[in-house]
Amino acid sequence: MSSSQCFDFVIVGAGSAGCVLARRLAETGRYSVLLMEAGGRDSYPWIHVPIGYGKTMFNRKVNWGYSTEADPNINDRTVYWPRGKVLGGSSSINGLIYVRGQAEDYDDWHARGCDGWSYEDVLPYFLRAEDQARGDDRYHGVEGPLxxxxxxxxxxxxxAFIGSGEAIGIPRNNDFNGATQEGVGYFQLTVKNGRRCSTASGYLKPVASRKNLEIMTHTLCSRVEFRDRRAVGVHYTRAGRNGFVGARHEVILAGGAINTPQILELSGIGPEQVLAEQNIEPVSISEEVGQNLSDHLQARLIYKCSEPITTNDDLNSFVRKMGIGLRYVLSRKGPLAVGINQAGGFARSGADVERPDIQFHFGTLSSDRPGSPVHRFSGFTLSTCQLRPESRGSVHIRSTDPSVYPQIRANYLATEMDRRIMVDGVKLGRRLAAAAPLSGYITEEYAPGMDVQSDEALLDFVRDDATTIFHPTGTCRMGPDAEAVVDMRLRVRGVDALRVIDASIMPSIVSGNTNAPVIMIAEKGADMILEDVDKQQFCRDIA
Structure with a gap:
C-alpha cells in the first residue's frame, strides 16, 4: 500500500468519541490518523443553534433515523431512534445536556472487575475534557475542548418546577456533576456563546488542518480486514465506489451502540448463529456482540399552561418568532440559545431506594413526540425516565450490505422492576406538578389526562406513549470475563489491533445523559492507545 492509503490509526465514526480520539491521537504529532465518517460535514446551520434540535431530529442528511423492531412490551410499537450521521455524531444533534451520571455507576463497573474504571479513575478525564464556565474545582476543569x-x-x-420539587422534599441542586447528583435544578449545557459545542466544533475543528490528520466524510465502512486475526485496515464505500485503507497500528471503531456491533458482525466477529445466517466467515466467535443493549425510556407528562409564556407561544406567533430570532442573531441570547430541556432533576422513586433512580427533564414546550411541531396551546413537558433499567435488548445485522440498517430490539419494560419504577416515576412527576408553585401554572393535564389513575392505567399509558430519550449503550460490553466483547483497555477479544471506544462498551448504562460519559471514555481510551503503542515501539527499539 502507498503511504496515501495507509495510516497509523484508522478511526471509524466521527461522533462523540471519534472526534475526541482524532484530536488526541493527531495532536501528539507522532502518528498519522484517518477519521472516517458515514455522514457529511456539520455545515447545516441548525446544528449550531441550541434549539435547532427540532430541525435535526428527522433530517436524514444529518441523522441515521433508525427505528426499533415492534416491541411486544410496549404494545407492539416501533420507536424512532435518532442518531447523528454527521461530524460530531449525536453530539451535533442531541439536547446538549451535560450530565456525567452518578459516581456509583463507575464504582459499580469497577466492582464488576473493570479495573481502572472507578469514579476516581475516570474523574480526571471528565475534568480534562471540560471547559467549565463557572471555573475549576475538584469536580470541574477549565481548559478542555468541551x-x-x-x-x-x-x-x-x-x-416553578424547581420550587415544586423542593416543596415535595427533593433538594435544590445547582450542580448535578458535583458532590451529589440528587436534586432539582437547571441543567448545564454544552453551549458556548449561544452556540452548540459538539465534539466536531470543540475537539475536531482546532486540529482539522493538521497534516497528519485526514477526514473522510460520506464514507461508509463495510468491514474490517484481518490478516492472521490482526486488524490491518478497513474496507469502505464512497460515492458508489469501493475502497480500502490500511492501519499500521490499530483500527478503532467509534460508531456507537448501533453501528459498532454492525461493523463487527460484518467483519466476522459476533455470535455464531448471526454470522452463519448471513454466511459470513467467522474471524472470532463473540456471542455478546450486539447483546446487552440498554436505553432510557421516557414517559412525558404534558400540561396546558395558564399563561402564554411557553416556547409553544413563541413558535406559534409570527411576531414572537421573529423577535426571538432577531434577539439570537444580535446577542446570541433568548430561547434559541438554550436547549429544549433547561431544568430537570434526579430523585428516588421510593423511600427505600438508596440513590436516585428517576430523572426528570423539564421543557417549556410540548409536542406529540420529541422533535415534532409544538402544540397550538400554551404547554410544557415534564418527562420521567428510569435511570438503571434491567431490561436488555440487542442489535444484529440483517444483511451483509452495510447500508442496510441492523435489527434493533429494544425490549423495553421486560422486567417487573422496570415496569414498577416507570409507573412510580410518573406518579412522582404528577406529585411534583400538583405542588405549588408549578400547580399555579397548570390548567389541565393534557397527557396522560387525569382520568388515568390506577397503576394499571398508568402502565398502559407508558406502554402506549413512552419513547426513547436517546441513550443506547452496552452492545460491546467491557469486562474481565472471556465473554465480554472488549477488555478493560477496550481491545476486542479474540483479535489484535482492534478496539471499540464508544457508548457500546458500557457494562451498564449510566444514571443520566450519555454524551459526557462517552467523551470521557474516548479521552481515557486515547491515553490507553498511546500508552500501548508507545510501549510496543519501545519493546521493538530495545529488541
Whole structure:
C-alpha cells in the first residue's frame, strides 16, 4: 500500500468519541490518523443553534433515523431512534445536556472487575475534557475542548418546577456533576456563546488542518480486514465506489451502540448463529456482540399552561418568532440559545431506594413526540425516565450490505422492576406538578389526562406513549470475563489491533445523559492507545 492509503490509526465514526480520539491521537504529532465518517460535514446551520434540535431530529442528511423492531412490551410499537450521521455524531444533534451520571455507576463497573474504571479513575478525564464556565474545582476543569455553561437566563416555569420539587422534599441542586447528583435544578449545557459545542466544533475543528490528520466524510465502512486475526485496515464505500485503507497500528471503531456491533458482525466477529445466517466467515466467535443493549425510556407528562409564556407561544406567533430570532442573531441570547430541556432533576422513586433512580427533564414546550411541531396551546413537558433499567435488548445485522440498517430490539419494560419504577416515576412527576408553585401554572393535564389513575392505567399509558430519550449503550460490553466483547483497555477479544471506544462498551448504562460519559471514555481510551503503542515501539527499539 502507498503511504496515501495507509495510516497509523484508522478511526471509524466521527461522533462523540471519534472526534475526541482524532484530536488526541493527531495532536501528539507522532502518528498519522484517518477519521472516517458515514455522514457529511456539520455545515447545516441548525446544528449550531441550541434549539435547532427540532430541525435535526428527522433530517436524514444529518441523522441515521433508525427505528426499533415492534416491541411486544410496549404494545407492539416501533420507536424512532435518532442518531447523528454527521461530524460530531449525536453530539451535533442531541439536547446538549451535560450530565456525567452518578459516581456509583463507575464504582459499580469497577466492582464488576473493570479495573481502572472507578469514579476516581475516570474523574480526571471528565475534568480534562471540560471547559467549565463557572471555573475549576475538584469536580470541574477549565481548559478542555468541551464548553460547559449555565442556562443563560432564568425562566419562570423552570423556577416553578424547581420550587415544586423542593416543596415535595427533593433538594435544590445547582450542580448535578458535583458532590451529589440528587436534586432539582437547571441543567448545564454544552453551549458556548449561544452556540452548540459538539465534539466536531470543540475537539475536531482546532486540529482539522493538521497534516497528519485526514477526514473522510460520506464514507461508509463495510468491514474490517484481518490478516492472521490482526486488524490491518478497513474496507469502505464512497460515492458508489469501493475502497480500502490500511492501519499500521490499530483500527478503532467509534460508531456507537448501533453501528459498532454492525461493523463487527460484518467483519466476522459476533455470535455464531448471526454470522452463519448471513454466511459470513467467522474471524472470532463473540456471542455478546450486539447483546446487552440498554436505553432510557421516557414517559412525558404534558400540561396546558395558564399563561402564554411557553416556547409553544413563541413558535406559534409570527411576531414572537421573529423577535426571538432577531434577539439570537444580535446577542446570541433568548430561547434559541438554550436547549429544549433547561431544568430537570434526579430523585428516588421510593423511600427505600438508596440513590436516585428517576430523572426528570423539564421543557417549556410540548409536542406529540420529541422533535415534532409544538402544540397550538400554551404547554410544557415534564418527562420521567428510569435511570438503571434491567431490561436488555440487542442489535444484529440483517444483511451483509452495510447500508442496510441492523435489527434493533429494544425490549423495553421486560422486567417487573422496570415496569414498577416507570409507573412510580410518573406518579412522582404528577406529585411534583400538583405542588405549588408549578400547580399555579397548570390548567389541565393534557397527557396522560387525569382520568388515568390506577397503576394499571398508568402502565398502559407508558406502554402506549413512552419513547426513547436517546441513550443506547452496552452492545460491546467491557469486562474481565472471556465473554465480554472488549477488555478493560477496550481491545476486542479474540483479535489484535482492534478496539471499540464508544457508548457500546458500557457494562451498564449510566444514571443520566450519555454524551459526557462517552467523551470521557474516548479521552481515557486515547491515553490507553498511546500508552500501548508507545510501549510496543519501545519493546521493538530495545529488541
Amino acid at each position: 464548553a460547559v455553561s449555565d442556562v443563560g437566563e432564568p425562566n419562570r416555569l423552570c423556577d
